[in-house]
Amino acid sequence: MAERPEDLNLPNAVITRIIKEALPDGVNISKEARSAISRAASVFVLYATSCANNFAMKGKRKTLNASDVLSAMEEMEFQRFVTPLKEALEAYRREQKGKKEASEQKKKDKDKKTDSEEQDKSREEDNDEDEERLDEEEQNEEEELDN
Amino acid sequence: MADAVAGRDRCGEQRLVSLPLSRIRVIMKSSPEVSSINQEALVLTAKATELFVQYLATYSYRHGNGKERKALTYSDLSHTAEESETFQFLADILPKKILASKYLKMLKEKREEDEEENDTDDGSPGDEAES
Numbered sequence: 001m002a003e004r005p006e007d008l009n010l011p012n013a014v015i016t017r018i019i020k021e022a023l024p025d026g027v028n029i030s031k032e033a034r035s036a037i038s039r040a041a042s043v044f045v046l047y048a049t050s051c052a053n054n055f056a057m058k059g060k061r062k063t064l065n066a067s068d069v070l071s072a073m074e075e076m077e078f079q080r081f082v083t084p085l086k087e088a089l090e091a092y093r094r095e096q097k098g099k100k101e102a103s104e105q106k107k108k109d110k111d112k113k114t115d116s117e118e119q120d121k122s123r124e125e126d127n128d129e130d131e132e133r134l135d136e137e138e139q140n141e142e143e144e145l146d147n
Numbered sequence: 148m149a150d151a152v153a154g155r156d157r158c159g160e161q162r163l164v165s166l167p168l169s170r171i172r173v174i175m176k177s178s179p180e181v182s183s184i185n186q187e188a189l190v191l192t193a194k195a196t197e198l199f200v201q202y203l204a205t206y207s208y209r210h211g212n213g214k215e216r217k218a219l220t221y222s223d224l225s226h227t228a229e230e231s232e233t234f235q236f237l238a239d240i241l242p243k244k245i246l247a248s249k250y251l252k253m254l255k256e257k258r259e260e261d262e263e264e265n266d267t268d269d270g271s272p273g274d275e276a277e278s
Binding site: 007008010011014015017018019021022023024026027028029030032033036037039040041042043044045046047048049050052053062063064065066068069070073076077078080081084085088089091092093095 | 163164165166167170171173174175177178180181182183184185187188190191192194195196197198199200201202203204205208216217218219220221223224225228232233236237240241
């Protein structure tokens with residue numbers, strides 16, 4: 001959950017790098033322009049989330065999924081993002097599959113060091129998700145009570 | 148395109164998205180109606196945000212007036228929000244800058260307009276209610 005308003009900002013260094021890579025070399029980006037783009041990016045995330053959520057609700061699902069985000073892009077008139085996003089999704093799925101296979105391979109090899117590292121990493125991720133899921137459930141209950 | 152981005156890595160590992168997923172998740176979750184987000188939706192939203200930043204920057208640069216000076220300025224961005232339908236949703240957070248004196252004049256004009264409207268609005272229904 002966002003506790004401070006800064007939590008809704010995206011890191012300036014990363015935003016600046018993305019802008020610089022997109023523009024021709026040597027273009028000067030004013031500080032004001034950078035922070036404006038950064039704010040715009042946060043608003044974009046909220047807008048996309050809200051659109052994607054509408055699609056999830058139409059489908060009677062509680063969890064936003066990849067197709068909701070892709071539908072949201074079309075709804076928001078960012079159709080041009082759909083193809084690169086589908087490519088990114090495929091790359092992500094390949095990466096996940098590769099990771100899974102790699103960690104299974106490592107388990108077989110009983111390579112203790114890398115194995116435990118991998119596992120710790122994935123365990124951390126799992127925990128994060130679980131905690132959030134718990135939070136959500138609590139919230140949902142509260143909301144239901146309110147209704 | 149995805150491959151190009153994935154190939155451009157900083158610290159040796161393949162990176163699909165450069166924006167931090169944790170932060171994107173916090174922003175998404177700040178929306179009250181959202182209950183949960185799966186990992187793929189999160190990755191796609193982060194990637195979409197990167198594409199959006201690129202597109203907003205290049206679009207504003209191309210359509211702005213800083214091209215001769217090789218500069219991207221705030222007014223290029225607010226111009227985009229005002230002129231482009233796709234970027235219309237940014238109009239509230241990227242308002243056009245105007246002089247304070249002009250703003251005060253606009254406020255005054257608006258107030259006068261409102262007063263006129265109120266006068267006409269109050270006119271007949273008020274009378275009816277009283278009679």
